Amino acid sequence: MLKNIQEWTxxxxxxxFTALLGNWAGYDIVPLVAIPGMIVLIAxxxxxxxxxxxxxxEFPSVAYIAIIGVLVSMPWMPGSDLIVAWTSEVQLLALATPILAYAGIAIGRSWTDFMQLGWKTLVVASLVLIGTFVGSALIAEVILRMQGII
Known part of the structure; x- marks a missing residue:
């Protein structure tokens, strides 16, 4: 268990660290300002x-993380005002970028495994990606037209 904790840490x-750099580059939030929030999120x-x-x-770790995050940010929890202030300095997209990069690397490393699933899997995956892209574009088009931006 200790080895797992060391690896996770x-x-x-x-x-x-990567998210702090993305936070700085994308949102002009100096890493020193965002470090307390990142430490809270890591903890x-x-x-x-x-x-x-x-x-x-059998309960996923993401559920535990979500429950803990909600509990420590509740107004009645001691120190929640500090936790909310610190974590508000870390932008969501700055957190998503390293995750997506890691997912891309993981897929790239197992591309041969992916190809062994067969051509049908490739067709389904392509259709899902195209459908997601087209669906997102259509939703954006409708919303932007409703707001009069385009």
Whole structure:
């Protein structure tokens, strides 16, 4: 269990550092201002991972993380005003960028495994990606037209 905690901590710190750089580059939030929020987010994730391994119930770690995040940010929780202030300095898209980059690398590493699933999987995946793109474009078009932007 200790080895897992060390690995999780290392990965979360690397992820946090990358997200801080993205936060700075994309949103002009200086890393020193966002570090307390990133530490809180890393701690919440780490506790969620630990609870997932410690409690013998089939419950995803992301659910533990979400519950902990909600609880520590509730107004009646001591220190919640600080936690909310700190974490509001970390933008969501700055967090999503390293996750998506990691997912892309993971898919790239297992491309041969993906191709072994057969041509039907490639067709379905392509249609899903195209459908998601077209659907998003249509929704954006409708919303922007309703707002009179285009």
């Amino acid at each position: 290392l990965l979360l710190v690397i992820f946090g 919440i994730c780490l506790v969620g991972f630990i609870l997932n391994k410690a409690i013998p119930i």
